[in-house]
Amino acid sequence: SQQGEEDPQALSIQEGENATMNCSYKTSINNLQWYRQNSGRGLVHLILIRSNEREKHSGRLRVTLDTSKKSSSLLITASRAADTASYFCATDRIQGAQKLVFGQGTRLTINP
Amino acid sequence: EPEVTQTPSHQVTQMGQEVILRCVPISNHLYFYWYRQILGQKVEFLVSFYNNEISEKSEIFDDQFSVERPDGSNFTLKIRSTKLEDSAMYFCASTAQETQYFGPGTRLLVL
Numbered sequence: 001s002q003q004g005e006e007d008p009q010a011l012s013i014q015e016g017e018n019a020t021m022n023c024s025y026k027t028s029i030n031n032l033q034w035y036r037q038n039s040g041r042g043l044v045h046l047i048l049i050r051s052n053e054r055e056k057h058s059g060r061l062r063v064t065l066d067t068s069k070k071s072s073s074l075l076i077t078a079s080r081a082a083d084t085a086s087y088f089c090a091t092d093r094i095q096g097a098q099k100l101v102f103g104q105g106t107r108l109t110i111n112p
Numbered sequence: 113e114p115e116v117t118q119t120p121s122h123q124v125t126q127m128g129q130e131v132i133l134r135c136v137p138i139s140n141h142l143y144f145y146w147y148r149q150i151l152g153q154k155v156e157f158l159v160s161f162y163n164n165e166i167s168e169k170s171e172i173f174d175d176q177f178s179v180e181r182p183d184g185s186n187f188t189l190k191i192r193s194t195k196l197e198d199s200a201m202y203f204c205a206s207t208a209q210e211t212q213y214f215g216p217g218t219r220l221l222v223l
Contacts (some may be wrong), residue, residue: 035214099206
């Protein structure tokens with residue numbers, strides 16, 4: 001299985017603090033993507049990191065990828081109440097169709 | 113900014129009925145997907161579609177499911193005879209190369 005698995009399953013922090021979520025996977029990947037999902041809503045793409053990249057930034061987001069450990073982390077700096085959501089990592093394989101395999105997600109709650 | 117759209121947003125149906133979920137992918141995208149998310153569970157891949165044919169499908173995508181691109185814009189998922197366990201959020205996605213963009217989903221409830 002290629003499953004991406006996030007930890008922690010749930011994270012609750014105060015507004016302004018940084019939030020770090022981790023993702024692990026089992027097989028070789030082509031890309032790893034992070035998505036956000038507000039409760040009962042669609043998936044919003046946050047950032048894509050390629051297997052030959054180690055770190056990527058987008059606004060308050062910082063993603064790292066360690067292919068030797070088959071893991072990635074998503075850091076949200078200076079969190080806001082609006083960041084409250086579930087965050088998923090998703091991976092696709094080197095060959096074949098680009099289906100995404102999602103992890104279980106981390107439920108992030110930002111307390112005002 | 114272009115986005116993937118899906119209709120309907122919600123659908124309630126009786127077990128055994130046929131449903132068709134509709135999606136309009138982003139116009140210049142070539143790869144299309146359906147995923148589903150049972151309440152409280154992870155997002156699961158159903159099927160990918162490229163060049164007017166299925167390129168990959170999961171074990172979930174059995175003979176009760178079918179996909180179609182009837183014209184240049186729509187991409188549909190049909191469930192022929194719905195079961196209770198088909199109740200889920202169904203997401204359509206499309207991509208030009210790497211990043212998959214998801215629609216807002218159709219929440220299907222089978223009674």
